[in-house]
Amino acid sequence: MKKRNLLPILLYAAVLLLLFAWVLGVFGDGTDTLTYSQIVEMFENEQVKSFTVSGQKIMLQLHNPYLGKTNLTCRLADVDSFRQEMRDTIQAQAESGVLESYDFLPQRGFSTYDLIIPLLIVGLLLLVIWVFLMGRLNGNNAMANFGKARTVLGVPDGKKVTFDDVAGADEEKAELQEVVDFLRDPKKYTQIGARIPHGLLLVGPPGTGKTLLARAVAGEADVQFLSISGSDFVELYVGVGASRVRDLFEQAKRIAPAIIFIDEIDAVGRKRGSGLGGGHDEKEQTLNQLLVEMDGFGRTEGVIVLAATNRPDILDPALLRPGRFDRQIYVGKPDVKGREEILKVHARNKKLDGDVDLKLVARSTVGFTGADLSNLLNEAAIAAARDNRPALNMTDLNDAIMKIMAGPEKKSRVANRKDLEVTAIHEAGHAVAMYFLPTQDPVLQITIVPRGGYLGATWHIPSDDSSNMTRNQMYEEIVSLLGGRVAEALFLGDISVGASNDIDRVSKLARDMVARYGMCEALGTVSYLSDGEVFIGRDFEKTKSYSEKVAGTIDDEVKALIDRAYGRCAELLKQNEDKLRQVADFLLAHETMTGAQFTACMEGREIGEAEAVTMFDAHREDQE
Ligand code: ADP
Numbered sequence: 001m002k003k004r005n006l007l008p009i010l011l012y013a014a015v016l017l018l019l020f021a022w023v024l025g026v027f028g029d030g031t032d033t034l035t036y037s038q039i040v041e042m043f044e045n046e047q048v049k050s051f052t053v054s055g056q057k058i059m060l061q062l063h064n065p066y067l068g069k070t071n072l073t074c075r076l077a078d079v080d081s082f083r084q085e086m087r088d089t090i091q092a093q094a095e096s097g098v099l100e101s102y103d104f105l106p107q108r109g110f111s112t113y114d115l116i117i118p119l120l121i122v123g124l125l126l127l128v129i130w131v132f133l134m135g136r137l138n139g140n141n142a143m144a145n146f147g148k149a150r151t152v153l154g155v156p157d158g159k160k161v162t163f164d165d166v167a168g169a170d171e172e173k174a175e176l177q178e179v180v181d182f183l184r185d186p187k188k189y190t191q192i193g194a195r196i197p198h199g200l201l202l203v204g205p206p207g208t209g210k211t212l213l214a215r216a217v218a219g220e221a222d223v224q225f226l227s228i229s230g231s232d233f234v235e236l237y238v239g240v241g242a243s244r245v246r247d248l249f250e251q252a253k254r255i256a257p258a259i260i261f262i263d264e265i266d267a268v269g270r271k272r273g274s275g276l277g278g279g280h281d282e283k284e285q286t287l288n289q290l291l292v293e294m295d296g297f298g299r300t301e302g303v304i305v306l307a308a309t310n311r312p313d314i315l316d317p318a319l320l321r322p323g324r325f326d327r328q329i330y331v332g333k334p335d336v337k338g339r340e341e342i343l344k345v346h347a348r349n350k351k352l353d354g355d356v357d358l359k360l361v362a363r364s365t366v367g368f369t370g371a372d373l374s375n376l377l378n379e380a381a382i383a384a385a386r387d388n389r390p391a392l393n394m395t396d397l398n399d400a401i402m403k404i405m406a407g408p409e410k411k412s413r414v415a416n417r418k419d420l421e422v423t424a425i426h427e428a429g430h431a432v433a434m435y436f437l438p439t440q441d442p443v444l445q446i447t448i449v450p451r452g453g454y455l456g457a458t459w460h461i462p463s464d465d466s467s468n469m470t471r472n473q474m475y476e477e478i479v480s481l482l483g484g485r486v487a488e489a490l491f492l493g494d495i496s497v498g499a500s501n502d503i504d505r506v507s508k509l510a511r512d513m514v515a516r517y518g519m520c521e522a523l524g525t526v527s528y529l530s531d532g533e534v535f536i537g538r539d540f541e542k543t544k545s546y547s548e549k550v551a552g553t554i555d556d557e558v559k560a561l562i563d564r565a566y567g568r569c570a571e572l573l574k575q576n577e578d579k580l581r582q583v584a585d586f587l588l589a590h591e592t593m594t595g596a597q598f599t600a601c602m603e604g605r606e607i608g609e610a611e612a613v614t615m616f617d618a619h620r621e622d623q624e
Pocket residue numbers: 165166167168169204205206207208209210211212213308342345369370371372374
């Protein structure tokens with residue numbers, strides 16, 4: 001679908017080239033290439049029978065053929081000087097009869113050719129630019145498809161996707177099975193009078209397989225799949241979006257049974273009147289058309305509309321009314337079993353070393369989406385191939401996990417000594433705080449090797465899938481996140497911007513505790529922040545569902561909470577200053593400290609040799 005039709009552009013380019021070549025005289029533009037002195041020579045040799053000068057051209061008729069021709073046309077750079085220089089010769093030869101006739105036509109240097117050619121070139125250039133631009137805008141042969149839906153017919157990528165390709169989404173698949181049945185045999189349902197939903201909305205974070213599921217439904221039912229992305233509707237030109245919608249539904253009805261899939265529907269289905277700045281009239285038209293089409297087609301037509309979004313909260317409520325997208329299917333991040341199945345699916349076409357334990361990998365990748373896991377295996381495979389190994393192993397997978405979580409390691413970056421010292425104290429602060437906070441995960445590894453956007457990192461053992469956090473847990477997480485900044489302030493006497501990410505997270509956590517989860521006494525058990533707070537358009541004005549007074553209290557409470565956590569952290573780190581400095585010194589000397597080494601240091605034991613630590617270590621013991 002994304003393949004641009006290059007043929008017209010190439011054709012225009014070729015025509016343009018030919019034109020240029022012509023102008024530059026490569027083909028002689030009807031003139032023969034004679035130099036000025038050659039022309040003069042012809043006169044001196046009494047070869048010229050007659051000639052006519054017109055504009056910049058001189059047409060010569062010769063007594064004897066020159067280069068096999070008796071008629072030559074040449075360009076004269078300067079007609080006036082030719083006329084002056086040759087005046088005597090011409091007169092003498094005309095009198096002697098050698099030169100039978102000659103003529104200097106009066107029109108000077110302005111032939112129609114001289115106008116037509118530049119005009120043609122400009123016109124063609126404009127055409128080429130236009131075609132090119134339209135090609136970019138539409139990703140397609142613009143002139144043919146202007147205003148039409150950009151759709152994928154049939155099976156994308158040439159291979160059919162089925163439910164087998166979607167791993168670990170059993171509930172989602174079960175719900176979609178109904179749709180598959182309906183598409184296979186609509187009569188079965190309509191005879192009983194059963195109402196099959198018009199539209200289903202797949203809701204979930206990016207990379208969880210929504211697009212994949214939609215394709216799989218089409219594959220399972222063996223029907224046509226018309227896919228379009230919400231952002232395709234949003235064009236520069238007024239009216240194009242709406243006509244695309246119309247076209248899309250018409251096409252679907254023609255080829256029914258079919259699935260229409262609207263990816264990223266939030267791009268077009270945003271609440272009306274919420275656009276900031278211009279261009280939202282166009283969006284509203286498109287959305288209105290979509291609503292009209294969804295209402296307008298009967299249930300017997302065998303067309304089902306699927307749509308996907310990760311922002312259901314910003315969709316126009318009209319889209320979610322009965323008869324439109326009245327059913328939502330939540331596609332969440334996979335749990336440990338789901339992750340293992342997804343890994344298995346994507347490992348199918350990869351060579352795995354004997355030591356690879358996908359179960360263990362699944363346990364160590366809490367929070368990864370299907371797209372992350374697919375990416376993980378791919379990264380690992382790339383690493384193996386780079387080292388000329390025939391199969392990928394656990395080390396590749398470990399490196400890939402760390403890379404996906406925090407970006408690639410930057411070993412080549414030479415940090416200066418001062419930066420390293422600050423980072424060492426900072427990370428030691430996090431680690432020591434974590435060590436003394438009962439609800440925090442054990443430290444897995446501390447490092448001052450930069451990675452991604454971070455100067456250093458304190459890795460902890462990822463907690464399990466449970467997303468439920470208690471107040472104490474959240475509070476202690478704030479304390480440990482502050483560890484870096486507090487350590488800098490206490491032991492370096494100055495603070496750095498290295499803690500900015502920590503501070504963002506601290507602020508968000510504290511705000512959530514106070515205003516979202518009702519975890520502070522002053523405000524009571526009230527939620528002032530709704531999920532999915534939006535800062536665009538209409539929501540901009542309506543974010544606050546509380547008074548200025550409450551807003552002030554929220555700010556005060558958030559600050560008080562963070563101050564309290566800061567105090568607790570400072571107290572912890574002061575009491576353990578010598579331990580913290582020991583950890584920082586070790587980091588400066590070795591760059592990396594394993595969890596075991598860290599624990600030994602904290603317990604006052606001797607710090608042993610480092611044994612390589614991987615993301616899998618923590619999950620090995622609790623093998624089922
Ligand atoms: P979304 O549309 O939700 O953002 P996609 O469907 O585009 O996510 O998923 C991106 C990729 O991630 C897919 O092409 C697939 O390779 C992989 N993926 C995601 N979820 C799954 C899953 N449940 N099973 C197998 N692969 C998955």
